[in-house]
Amino acid sequence: MSKVSDIPPDNARTFLEAGRTASAPTVLPSPLLTVVQAGHYLQLSRNRVYELCRSGAIPSVRIGGSIRIPLAALEKQVTSSLNNPD
Secondary structure (H helix, E strand, O other), rough: OOOHHOOOOOHHHHHHHOOOOOOEEOOEEEEEOOHHHHHHOOOOHHHHHHHHHOOOOOEEEEEEOOOEHHHHHHHHHHHHHHOOOO
């Protein structure tokens, strides 16, 4: 199994779609990411992703007691940030 550190940033989506993370088994692709998966995608810590979700900087939904981040919304926000840097 690949490690997160072995995967170039441009292949992050492919890595997530394959359902492989450093600590999770292979699963079906999902349009919703866990906080850990979003952290791998953005190369941020789990705690930082929680902070960004809490502040509204990253779009997220709460399902029961879990936070999920829509992949499409996250990609749109990253693309928007690249096109309109502060």
